[in-house]
Amino acid sequence: MRIAIVVVVSTAAIAAGLLGQKFSSVPGQGRSMVVTEYGIVAAPQFLASQAGAHILEEGGNAVDAAIAANAVMGVVQPYVNGMGGDLFALYYEAKTGKLYGLNSSGWTPKALTIEYLKARNIDHLDPIGVHTIDVPGCVAGWDALRRRFGTLPFDKLLAPAVSYAETGFPLAERNARYWVSKKLLQQPGYQQTYFPGGVTLGVGDVFKNPALGESLRQVAAHGRNAFYNGAMTTDMVKFLRGTGRNAYSGRLCRFSAGMGRTHLHQLPRVDGL
Helix, strand or coil, X not given: CHHHHHHHHHHHHHHHCCCCCCCCCCCCCCCCCCCCCCCCCCCCCXXXXXXXXXXXXXXXXXXXXXXXXXXXXXXXXXXXXXXXXXXXXXXXECCCCEEEEEEXXXXXXXXXXXXXXXXXXXXXXXXXCHHHCCCCCXXXXXXXXXXXXXXXXXXXXXXXXXXXXXXXXXXXXXXXXHCCCHHHCCCCCHHXXXXXXXXXXXXXXXXXXXXXXXXXXXXXXXXXXXXXXXXXXXXXXXXXXXXXXXXXXXXXXXXXXXXXXXXXXXXXXXXXX
């Protein structure tokens, strides 16, 4: 999950910043170059690229487009992305020549200590188990990028993702190929969410995720506090504790309030990279 988010955000930002460069056509290539006055957004799924490009057309900048594309990725490719994950990004500011790096990865729950695990005879962690879930940093990362470099509010940036979650989107070939995860079949809520009516979706089938759409709506309307210190927070903690894991308290807000470990660093410029 973390790697995919990095690629979407950083790729979208970098691609949008290449507007002023000139490219020559390759003789014999199968398709024409993409040529636009607004910028180009590259993402693993075309609906995410389209959402980012639309933000550029609406007057947003590269960071705005990257956030919009990343949010859509969490809807259309939930098996590698999501607002429940972490976020990393590289941002190059052309007007100053400065390079910035964002680390918005969360820490483990406060009560999930070595003593807690030993008392329950846990000596190894299941890679997809509840004890490997950290405090999600994605939404805090969106907010940090938007506040520092963005130009548009959350309600505009998240509108495409909300739309696809609520009205649905048809699964493309890659979506259908990776939609079923046998490892997750027994995880609480997985089948109810991704196998509507108990049916396995295929290419062209329309998938809707209204619960995710509502979560995105809350962030769009109320900002990051909706995720880290609101009703959504209570629901997430209740779900986690319902699995029998009581290491999760009812507060994630400390990560949001002080940006926690959401660090934005200026990086040294390295020529040739």
